[in-house]
Amino acid sequence: MSNILVVNQVNKVYGRKQALNNVSLNIAPGRIVGLLGSNGSGKSTLMKLVAGLLHPASGSIQVTGKPIGLETKSLVSFMPDRPLTEKWMKVRDAIAYYRDFYADFDEEKAREMLEFMNLAEDERVSHLSKGMNERLQLTLALSRKARLYLLDEPIGGVDPVARGKILDAIVKFYDEDSSLIISTHLVNDIERIFDEVVFIREGKVFMHEEVETIRLKHGKSVDEMFKEVYAE
Numbered sequence: 001m002s003n004i005l006v007v008n009q010v011n012k013v014y015g016r017k018q019a020l021n022n023v024s025l026n027i028a029p030g031r032i033v034g035l036l037g038s039n040g041s042g043k044s045t046l047m048k049l050v051a052g053l054l055h056p057a058s059g060s061i062q063v064t065g066k067p068i069g070l071e072t073k074s075l076v077s078f079m080p081d082r083p084l085t086e087k088w089m090k091v092r093d094a095i096a097y098y099r100d101f102y103a104d105f106d107e108e109k110a111r112e113m114l115e116f117m118n119l120a121e122d123e124r125v126s127h128l129s130k131g132m133n134e135r136l137q138l139t140l141a142l143s144r145k146a147r148l149y150l151l152d153e154p155i156g157g158v159d160p161v162a163r164g165k166i167l168d169a170i171v172k173f174y175d176e177d178s179s180l181i182i183s184t185h186l187v188n189d190i191e192r193i194f195d196e197v198v199f200i201r202e203g204k205v206f207m208h209e210e211v212e213t214i215r216l217k218h219g220k221s222v223d224e225m226f227k228e229v230y231a232e
Helices: 043-050 091-101 107-116 130-142 160-173 187-193 211-218 222-230
Strands: 005-014 017-027 032-036 058-063 076-079 148-152 179-184 196-201 204-210
Touching: 005 043, 017 043, 017 204, 032 043, 032 187, 032 222, 043 058, 043 076, 043 148, 043 179, 076 130, 091 107, 091 130, 107 130, 107 160, 130 148, 130 160, 160 187, 179 187, 187 222, 196 211, 196 222, 204 211, 204 222, 211 222
Parallel strands: 032 179, 032 196, 076 148, 148 179
Antiparallel strands: 005 017, 005 058, 196 204
């Protein structure tokens, strides 16, 4: 089975800062992947490149064998770390906005997710707590029929109860023919749903390993490994 995502020797530079340094990565279908690193390690830059929002200085990125561009817009669903919804919207307006904007948006799935998330359609977006807003953004991102889902810090600044609900929703609603990459530094809360993890440090892939391998080979949890890698 061919890979959903292939990143090949990608470099990205902002002024004098090298944000990504010769990054290569293959992600197979049906995987939930943790993209782990401290702030400024290059996680968000890599996600934006895969989503087609930035262009690499060199190297190539393909989704289902297609180079990043207009054709891959419908293959990748990106949940950025800042909400895409407007403050004037109600939850139903956000659903309608995504339905009109994305031909692949599954309104039925969105409503099922809203119910699971305990989100009312007549709630104003501006009145939602951070946790509820994250639930809405996740609903919007996962209700697209994409092949690759990118979630940038989906549980950042969210209380533990909301985190649990968000993680349960990810596992319940993601399509197993697709793959899902989640960037986070809150490893302890989220590692239970990962199949594999990519550690990125100072713009380089430091480690790409199956979660089971980390536990068996190193005798550590992903969180313990993370603290070891980023303690220096």
